[in-house]
Amino acid sequence: MSGSSVTSSFAVADYVVFAVMLLVSAAVGVYFAWTDRKQRSAGDFLTGGRRLTALPVSMSLSASFMSAITVLGNPAEVYRYGASIAFYAVSYVFTMLITSEVFLPVFYKLSITSTYEYLELRFNRATRLMGTMLFIVQTILYTGIVIYAPALALNQVTGLDLWGAVISTGVVCTFYCTMGGLKAVVWTDVIQLAVMFAGFLTVIIRSVVLQGGVINIISDSQQGGRLNLLDFDPNPLRRHTFWTLSIGGAFIWLSIYGINQAQVQRYIACKSMTQARLSLFINLLGLWSILLSSVFAGMCLFSVYKSCDPWTTGLISAPDQLMPYLVMDILGGYPGLPGLFVAATYSGSLSTVSSSINALAAVTVEDIIRPYTNFSEKRLTWISKGMSFFYGILCIGMAGLASFMGGILQAAISIFGIIGGPLLGLFTLGILCPLANSKGALSGLFSGMALSLWVGIGAQIYPPSNALSQPLPLSTEGCNFTTAHGSNWTSSTLPIQNFTSVAPVHHGDKWVLTDLYSLSYLYFSPLGTITAITVGLVVSILTGGYNLKVEPSLILKKEDTTIYHFIKTFTGRIKRRSGHLDLKKDREMTFGNANPAFSDFELDLAKSGLS
Template identity: 35%
Template sequence: MMHPVDYAFIAVICLASVGIGIVTSCTGGRQKSTKEYVMGNRQMRLLPVAISILVSFWSAVALLGSPAEIFYFGSYYNLTGIGIALACLVSAFTFVPLFYPLQITSIYEYLELRYNNKFIRYWSTFLYVITSVLYLAVAQLAPAIALDAVMNIPQWAGILIIGVISVIYTALGGIKAVIWSDVFQSFFILVGLLAVVIKASIDSGGLQNVMDVSSQWGRLETFDWRADPRVRLTVWSSTIGVMFGWIPWYGPNQAAFQRFASLPTLAKAKWSILLNVLGVILLFSLLALTGYALFAFYAVRGCDPFSNSDIQSINQLLPIYVKTELQIPSFGGILIACVLSGAFSTTSTVLNSQAAVTVIDFVQPYRNLSDAKATVLIKWLVVAYGVLGAGIAFASSFISGVSLAQISASLLNASTGATLGVYLLAACVPKSTWQGAFVGSLASLILVGWLCIGALAGGGGGPAMLPLPDSNCTGLTGANATATWPTSPASSSVYLTSTLSDRVDELPVGLDGFYSISFQWYGLLGAGSCLLVGLLVSLPSLLDANAPEPDEIYIMPGLRGLLRRLKSPAYNKVQAAQKTQLEAPGFPMETATAIWATAKDGQPDEDLGDEKTAKTAAGI
């Protein structure tokens, strides 16, 4: 039963979020320009931005589902944190220095500048908006279902609270409100998880006993080195596969871009992503401890809630624990505040970014809007998208059959790989064409979408649970009972159907084997197929020595020097001159460097020497 203190916690998280929106709308430039509303005037602070990036991509379902992954499938999931940390490292040194200097507002604008073509920009924006609308609905519906099932909060109330509060503070305060609300909400996420870890550990005999029990039941077995992509969680899929699955979230992602581009310098933009390496490790450690503590608690009792039919989805594990075991005033409120914080953060992030790209990419190129009118339109679109997302969530709660989560996650998994492929093709292959990027992304969507649909239909079977403590259960679900499985808590839940008898790690073959490819490989599969098809379509341009190439500012920073060397006829002569300088001291190093400057820019560097002298010295 809810206590008044619990309601107080819920009120605090809701009112504080709205208050942040009001304050940010009344300070600074009062959110009257797109530069301030969308980019925070590029004067935001490093630590709040880094925290915002961290919590924005961890929805309420992820906070609920990750401990359940540890509980039912073991600590293989912990390795996912390494993959995400690698994604942060890669993004910080590739996509951040690629996008930041361009001073653009939408990352899809980059594609038009790179290919000098509007269609590929509109196509990519359209894909983002469609998937974001469905993702927005899931961000509201999924936590509402979990809270309704175990805490008796009606689904309509959960959807309404999440939707209304998120729309209000996002529409009022823009990116500033979203970032500072994320910082505030991260406190409740931290406190909520810590409360569960501490209480469950105490009830299980202490932290040492928690780890001992988890080890005895196989929850600490981490390393599976098999290279078979059909195995759900392995060292390779959880590191390499997850890395490619998460680069699209930290690199070519509008929400992440708006945050790191809101910082005043490129160095700080890089650090905002690099700090997430530490943040991801800490968050995964806390989520893992939560899973271990919950498992030890139920193992000591001899019965887990899923085996006892107390919950229908493993995502309800954490809420049912709080409802049945934490009858202390404030604990229920803390958990609800934790779940709402995750939902608010994800919802506001999606609302802000999709409204911004709709105006910047679709409206402004055709309508001569003033900056003030464009800002007002973005605010109204935040409201419109919020209503649309809540409406889809409401409607989906009454529709049986394939769930909204299934459809959304399928599109999300398919689109993120395609997005990464498009940007890698654009930034790493100078002579690639927009036709190649478009056809490649289409092929990627079809391939990964087909894989997702086949997996959802049960073609590949479900993942195998580890042994469960059910010796003292009174309401066993039985061998033929069905359960819902989150195949990717971090990306907001694909659900598969399986049976409790499916506890042997049997790997199917044939088409079922294809459908059984681990969800952790979807990102790499999508990006790889997009690149392969994109290269084939771009082949005529790649083979044409006279094909136009973009300005190097649109090429990945790490490749620029290599490309200069490959295409510069003067480079080898300069290298030879530098190598033999000790034997021929009359050849000035300044002149050799000037040759490279001439080959690079077509003009001599005034500080290094005259073009004629440089060419003469090198025998050009």
């Protein structure tokens, strides 16, 4: 494939496969709208009546934030920077353990629909409204990008109609969220997760066949420096190392699984806390599977184009187009299979957008409408459906706005993570620090937000100019093909590249902000979290936090953690065993040990109090 250019485009069969995925998703919404037509409360619509089980919820959790950016972005990341992103697997473990032990027990026992309701119960209404507004702004911005970015990448490579794809996916999402509520969102996520795996497997299997086996792909990746899995450099300025991905990544994913409305709304919809905890750990297997699939797809991408990089040669204009280019290159002759990959890509978009729409409707009804009105549950149910429809249309509009943002897209995605860090610090203050008061909470939130935004925006304006964040080398030595313009091209003369690069910034004398702006982007979230907690605690102490009386249900209690119950059970067994040995010793001193079997019977009588 290194010596050919892609000229194929979408066939009728590809459009059919893509359309079937959309129709099935819409049908799920109709089904749950019919089966739950007698819903009497907004809570049932937004939380599925809290009767869901672990398996579908876990699959929905896995799909929710594995967007099209994951399907297209992760393989491109491996292609350009190597497979070190596999270390995210470690951050997933930390995330699920901390979410299960710290955040889940508090949120589940309170039976709240919106996570931001907790902020009012713990601090005050101003804190709740601030958290709600930050969530709404970041989610609308992110959701618009999730719809538009993959549509643009696929349009430029496959010829799939850009606005037809944007509007159709947005409309279908809005439809089944409005009709079926959380149940529809969860079950469509299950279907879409299966489609995502099918898309990845199609590309991987075909690549393995073309390259002569898995061993050859691994060997190519090793020789190309892509298997950089032993990078334990603690330098925080390095873009991706074991430490940045496992520690920084854990903070980012905690801000999603621990406190983000879209994820919390799912696991508190389970019918018991045991089911909720189980859903988190089954979801861990799903996250690992998606990560492994995307990393290996990136290795396949490199193996196929190791001698002729389509980005350097100008055949594509952005890294996100690498996977669609590969699909059309190796699967273009198999009608329907490119459509399956596009369906997989949009399944990632649908799962993320539907989760966001449902979460936005929930926080709007619970945090902004319900506290200030006396509407009946029936009316609130209709308002919930109306808000789902409203946010769906708004997200489609945001996708239109994203089309004019150009290079700001990546910055907007970074800001999504930056905002999550201070919010994570705010919730952590409330749950783990009994002396934290409302003054400390708001001070910590604003401080964390100011610092993380400052560093994040500074990194966009003054990007790192050193070798710590540069992509791995790519080759064009094997290129020799006819371009779409009809002229023969060889590696000795590169065509004009239709992408722009940012010139390195020279700072002159070294100053402290140079290193701060060069900080790995994965540390922006920990920076905001730690700042929010530190400032919040200091301000709380200075404003009388020691005298604060907090409702016990709003603070994590050791009795609510599985670790406490494990230790209690373990020590109980040791005590029982110790008591057993003491009784046995007393018996041997009294009766001797001539008949051990009879003595054990006597021991049982002694333990029961009958001897």
